[in-house]
Amino acid sequence: MSDSKQSFALAFIGAGGISGAHAGAVKDSGGQLSVAAVVDPNAEAANKLAAEHDAPALGSVQALFEAIDRKDVSVDGIVICTPPTVRVGPVREALQRGIAVLTEKPIAINAEDAARIAEIADAHPDALLGVAYCHRFAPPVIRMKQLVSEGKIGRLSRFENAFAFHHPPMSEKWMSDPTLSGGGSFIDTGCHSLDLFRYLVGPAQVVGSVFDSDWEGRGESSATVLVKASEGDHAGIGGVILAGWLEPERFTIDLVGTNGSLHYDYTKPTELVYRPGIGEPEMIEVESHEVRFTRQLIHFARAARGDTPRGDLADARDGLGAAEAVDSATKAAKVI
Numbered sequence: 652m653s654d655s656k657q658s659f660a661l662a663f664i665g666a667g668g669i670s671g672a673h674a675g676a677v678k679d680s681g682g683q684l685s686v687a688a689v690v691d692p693n694a695e696a697a698n699k700l701a702a703e704h705d706a707p708a709l710g711s712v713q714a715l716f717e718a719i720d721r722k723d724v725s726v727d728g729i730v731i732c733t734p735p736t737v738r739v740g741p742v743r744e745a746l747q748r749g750i751a752v753l754t755e756k757p758i759a760i761n762a763e764d765a766a767r768i769a770e771i772a773d774a775h776p777d778a779l780l781g782v783a784y785c786h787r788f789a790p791p792v793i794r795m796k797q798l799v800s801e802g803k804i805g806r807l808s809r810f811e812n813a814f815a816f817h818h819p820p821m822s823e824k825w826m827s828d829p830t831l832s833g834g835g836s837f838i839d840t841g842c843h844s845l846d847l848f849r850y851l852v853g854p855a856q857v858v859g860s861v862f863d864s865d866w867e868g869r870g871e872s873s874a875t876v877l878v879k880a881s882e883g884d885h886a887g888i889g890g891v892i893l894a895g896w897l898e899p900e901r902f903t904i905d906l907v908g909t910n911g912s913l914h915y916d917y918t919k920p921t922e923l924v925y926r927p928g929i930g931e932p933e934m935i936e937v938e939s940h941e942v943r944f945t946r947q948l949i950h951f952a953r954a955a956r957g958d959t960p961r962g963d964l965a966d967a968r969d970g971l972g973a974a975e976a977v978d979s980a981t982k983a984a985k986v987i
Contacts, residue, residue: 658685659952660725662715664741665732666691666700669755673730673783674700676945683949688724690715712737716744726750728955730783730948734831735760735838742768746775751955753781753948757842757977758970760833765967765974772967779955782970784846787963788946790938791915791923795906796851798935803925804908810852810890811905814840815873815898827869827896835870837862838977841894845878845973846965848890851906853880855890855976862984865897872897876980 661677663670666689677684686704690712691697701708707724709715718724729745731738731754738759745752759765772780786792799807815836825831826839837860848855855878862871873895880888893901902917914924920939926932953959 658682659956660685660687660727661948661952662686662688662690662719662724662726662729663700663732664690664712664715664729665737665755666693666696667732670700670730670732672785672944673732673948674703676948677704679945680949684952687726688715688718712741712744716748719748719750728753728779728952731755734825735764735833736831739764739767739771742780743771746771746778746780749775749778751779751781751951753783753951754970755783756846756970756973757833757838758782758967758974760831762971762974762978765971769967769971779951779961780967781951781954781961782846782965782967783947784843784850784965784969784973785943785947786843786847786940787850787943787965788950789940789943791920791940792847792851792904793963794923794935794937795904795913795915798913798925799851799906799908803910804906804912805910805928807852807885807888807906807908809888809905809907810848811903811907812844812847812890813893813901813903814844815893815895816900816902817898818896821872821896822866822869827866827872829870832870834977834981835862835864835874836872836894836896837874837876837980838870839894841874841876841892841980842973842977844876844892844894845976846969847904848878848880848892849969849972850963850965852885852888852890853883854972855879856881857976857979857983858889860980860984862981871984874980874984878976 689701697708728751858877860876863873865872876892906913911927923935
């Protein structure tokens with residue numbers, strides 16, 4: 652691993668859409684992070700991202716680890732931006748070499764593969780494995796958690812979250828192909844919601860679910876899922892999770908309590924609204940959620956170096972918890 656005064660060198664496995672968010676975080680890190688290599692079988696995508704960071708482009712995961720073993724490439728951490736079918740192998744290869752991994756969500760295509768990754772992480776406790784549930788690093792979410800802890804809304808009684816938008820082209824993208832993604836809108840955005848519930852309330856137990864599918868042979872285009880906290884300080888508290896690709900845009904989180912509620916709308920990024928049980932709403936100014944990818948990646952690098960505790964970074968067990976809940980919701984769903 653490089654000296655802590657140097658930038659933390661990352662290899663990107665996968666040069667598709669989500670890699671752009673992580674590459675943007677590297678650029679916004681003030682030199683704390685750098686890109687050491689980019690891997691993608693799509694040479695055009697790999698070359699484009701690699702050229703932006705003056706890094707080599709490689710065509711396969713095997714080529715990356717062979718280059719690392721030859722010391723042709725020096726890597727401190729790996730960011731996995733592939734579809735969830737391509738996670739187990741790279742995680743194993745990296746952790747066996749003591750290289751830290753931040754893998755995109757969901758951790759795997761199903762709970763079975765998620766359990767395999769958790770077992771690999773348990774077998775290599777000295778190598779950090781993080782799951783990129785980036786909303787844990789959104790300042791409004793962190794502030795909501797603090798305010799609930801301080802009793803701002805009284806006793807927490809309900810969690811509500813909608814990550815939904817209208818984008819029919821999703822019917823043609825890999826995210827809606829169950830053989831590549833593991834499902835549809837719920838595993839795509841609902842896994843974020845499940846982790847938010849875990850972070851803000853507690854581990855999620857699925858109580859019931861209804862899926863709607865508008866595209867034959869594809870995953871669900873809409874999902875409504877009811878969960879409750881299975882343990883922790885808020886055990887028994889319920890949550891409603893809405894995910895969809897054929898709906899008006901809604902990106903909101905609501906925490907409802909006995910003395911008020913907290914509401915955050917991602918389209919109003921610096922505004923957190925507190926509504927008391929009686930009285931006028933209060934606007935709480937917060938830093939935008941848009942910094943979440945940069946904050947997450949910098950925290951990952953510092954935690955991998957041992958400069959800071961893991962803290963809010965999701966781990967393999969968090970990823971497994973979300974995967975198990977996705978599987979439960981899918982099995983329980985009544986498809987319209």
